[in-house]
Amino acid sequence: MTELQTHGSADLVLDGVGHTYQSVSAPPVEALAPVNLTIAAGQFVVIVGHSGCGKSTLLEIIAGLRPPSRGRVLLGGAEVVGPGRRRGMVFQQSTSLLPWRTVAGNVALGLELQHLPRAERAARIERELTRVGLTEFAQSKVYELSGGMQQRTQIARALAAEPDLLLLDEPFSALDTFTRELMQEELRTIWKSEAKTVIFVTHSVEEATLLGTRVILLSPRPGRVIYDHEIDFSRRDLPLSELRADPDVVAFVAELRNRIGGEKL
Ligand SMILES: Nc1ncnc2c1ncn2[C@@H]1O[C@H](COP(=O)(O)OP(=O)(O)O)[C@@H](O)[C@H]1O
Ligand SMILES: [Mg+2]
Numbered sequence: 001m002t003e004l005q006t007h008g009s010a011d012l013v014l015d016g017v018g019h020t021y022q023s024v025s026a027p028p029v030e031a032l033a034p035v036n037l038t039i040a041a042g043q044f045v046v047i048v049g050h051s052g053c054g055k056s057t058l059l060e061i062i063a064g065l066r067p068p069s070r071g072r073v074l075l076g077g078a079e080v081v082g083p084g085r086r087r088g089m090v091f092q093q094s095t096s097l098l099p100w101r102t103v104a105g106n107v108a109l110g111l112e113l114q115h116l117p118r119a120e121r122a123a124r125i126e127r128e129l130t131r132v133g134l135t136e137f138a139q140s141k142v143y144e145l146s147g148g149m150q151q152r153t154q155i156a157r158a159l160a161a162e163p164d165l166l167l168l169d170e171p172f173s174a175l176d177t178f179t180r181e182l183m184q185e186e187l188r189t190i191w192k193s194e195a196k197t198v199i200f201v202t203h204s205v206e207e208a209t210l211l212g213t214r215v216i217l218l219s220p221r222p223g224r225v226i227y228d229h230e231i232d233f234s235r236r237d238l239p240l241s242e243l244r245a246d247p248d249v250v251a252f253v254a255e256l257r258n259r260i261g262g263e264k265l
Helices: 055-063 103-109 118-131 147-160 177-194 205-211 247-260
Strands: 012-021 029-039 044-048 070-075 087-090 165-169 197-201 214-218 225-230
Touching (some): 012 055, 029 055, 029 225, 044 055, 044 205, 055 087, 055 165, 055 197, 087 147, 103 118, 103 147, 118 147, 147 165, 147 177, 177 197, 177 205, 214 247
Parallel strands (some): 044 197, 044 214, 087 165, 165 197
Antiparallel strands (some): 012 029, 214 225
């Protein structure tokens, strides 16, 4: 069965996925040690680890944008061999946006290969720009935007394509605290209501704790899984502003920080 023939959410399996960057002018860099993981459909998995431990490499491999040096990625039993429209990616940097296109034009990018009717396309662009608070900027060129607005454009582009698997690489890092908290709440709502699988990379231990149903900690390079924990707070459904102060949450944040070694990620 190919990826396109399967419908709905599907389990993701990383089978010995590792990566070494090769270069003609420098020694090879082992970024990722073989990683074995099974991520059930519908999970909200958060990946944390020190800068340079291979988090972005891992997401790019899952997205099908970078072939792994070792191992395989399987989605619903089918091997991932390239990008697919069931997987949406928000990159750590906004360089994947086309600077000469408008904000709406960039959001449309993810839809152009789907051959949707024009009205459906317009409705999705409108919906996602509203969601990320950029309707007023629909016709602005991307290079006219702040880093945080570019990041929100990327999020809108990924969501417009309605992927089953959403891959987010430090998506909120460039946002101010207020916008970041709104976007965290919005992402949680989308995940709850649309049964998506989310894999979310973050530097923030608190963000990981608030959003994730499972937290995975990678070791320093070459990244390997050193901690893999399901989180289930009894009061998980509280608004995030209240959940933040929940004693169980505060305790888990402290524990995770401790586990990471208290160092800055
Ligand atoms: N294109 C590349 N060529 C060589 N080394 C790379 C390349 N991209 C990343 N690396 C190296 O691989 C390691 C992991 O990078 P990355 O996946 O970006 O880590 P993270 O996202 O956790 O910060 C780092 O040491 C980085 O310097
Ligand atoms: Mg990274």
